[in-house]
Amino acid sequence: MSPISKAQGYKIGILVAFSGEVNDSQSGADPFSETSKTMNPNLKGPGIREAFDTDDYQILLVANKFQTGFDQPLLCGMYVDKRLAGITAVQTLSRLNRAYQGKDTTYVVDFINDPEEILSAFKTYYETAELSGVTDPHRVYDLRMKLDAAGFYDEFEVNRVVEVEFNPKAKQSDLAGALEPVVSRILHRYKAVQDRKKAAIAKEDDNAAEDAHNEMEALNQFKHDMGAFQRMYAFLSQIFDYGNTAIEKRYIFYKRLIPLLEFGREREGLDLSKVVLTHHNLKAEGKRTLALVDGEYPKLTPMEGAGSGQVQEKEKAYLAEIIAKVNDLFEGELSDDDQLIYVNNVIKGKLLESKTLVQQAANNTKQQFAIYHMS
Numbered sequence: 001m002s003p004i005s006k007a008q009g010y011k012i013g014i015l016v017a018f019s020g021e022v023n024d025s026q027s028g029a030d031p032f033s034e035t036s037k038t039m040n041p042n043l044k045g046p047g048i049r050e051a052f053d054t055d056d057y058q059i060l061l062v063a064n065k066f067q068t069g070f071d072q073p074l075l076c077g078m079y080v081d082k083r084l085a086g087i088t089a090v091q092t093l094s095r096l097n098r099a100y101q102g103k104d105t106t107y108v109v110d111f112i113n114d115p116e117e118i119l120s121a122f123k124t125y126y127e128t129a130e131l132s133g134v135t136d137p138h139r140v141y142d143l144r145m146k147l148d149a150a151g152f153y154d155e156f157e158v159n160r161v162v163e164v165e166f167n168p169k170a171k172q173s174d175l176a177g178a179l180e181p182v183v184s185r186i187l188h189r190y191k192a193v194q195d196r197k198k199a200a201i202a203k204e205d206d207n208a209a210e211d212a213h214n215e216m217e218a219l220n221q222f223k224h225d226m227g228a229f230q231r232m233y234a235f236l237s238q239i240f241d242y243g244n245t246a247i248e249k250r251y252i253f254y255k256r257l258i259p260l261l262e263f264g265r266e267r268e269g270l271d272l273s274k275v276v277l278t279h280h281n282l283k284a285e286g287k288r289t290l291a292l293v294d295g296e297y298p299k300l301t302p303m304e305g306a307g308s309g310q311v312q313e314k315e316k317a318y319l320a321e322i323i324a325k326v327n328d329l330f331e332g333e334l335s336d337d338d339q340l341i342y343v344n345n346v347i348k349g350k351l352l353e354s355k356t357l358v359q360q361a362a363n364n365t366k367q368q369f370a371i372y373h374m375s
Helices: 003-008 048-052 086-096 115-125 139-149 155-165 172-202 206-236 245-260 312-328 336-352 355-363 366-372
Strands: 014-017 059-062 077-080 107-110
Touching (some): 014 048, 077 086, 086 115, 139 206, 139 245, 155 172, 172 206, 172 245, 206 245
16 A cells, blocks of 8 residues: 555555566665565465456556556556557557446546647547558568678578477577577677777777767667567568468567667667656646547558668657657746756756766767767
């Protein structure tokens, strides 16, 4: 029971759901899991699904787990504090649409998403869903050729992993042994390029630093393309018979390889694990009716251009989100002086607390400093 519910006399039980283990040295020396006494101290025996179906729990805190595919008719309210878009938005919010005796209303409190984006996501799948074009099934072959041409594996290594995968007597060590040569080859390549980039920066060789950075991005793109191949093949193979075992083998091979490619400085965005909330404000923007029956329905876009993206695109999107969030801090009854004080004192002060950043800024040109922090 939470401290708030205790203070108000509410009998509210809370469950925390997530997969695997989380290591957080600031919170405790041991890894945290669903069955940890710290996370779910009263969870004894049954799993999260079964426990939440009882009268002992009323609130379920989730990350990605249970965001989709969780069929629990008792759900009637949802607080959203993460970005939702497209089919994920529809699947997540639709967790509330199960009927149950006595359940006559549902509500969603969304702290993050724009109402128009959510409406657009639902319109795509409401009553009708049409494709604006046809997905070319041969794009799978194009992407396979691109991945093979990268030269990080050969046919023998692919077959070796697949043979272990389908061998009922195989051990985990057999799979690790089959993958190790490829994983080692790629990770050592990334580390060598990373070292080359650092050496170029130290020598103030901007061209060499940029070349090394581009090669690191190519390795990131290789990993991204394997994921794109998996998604495309998983979808198209349901309706198109490729009749080619080499395609299926690569799907299995990439599935096992991708999780092992944890590049040294690879990141999906900024690490916000140590960010502490110091100020916030709430603004009542009123209720809005998002009508699904007006206007034209957007059409579903077929798969196209897989393997042609750039890794940098994702970071640009995240940077835009961060800038928007900083701008939100200046909404409300704030003077220009208030904004200048925040930027010149709070933000600047936090950056100056980092001795590493100060040293790097002092010892490099602006271009070198920017290149280094793009990695």
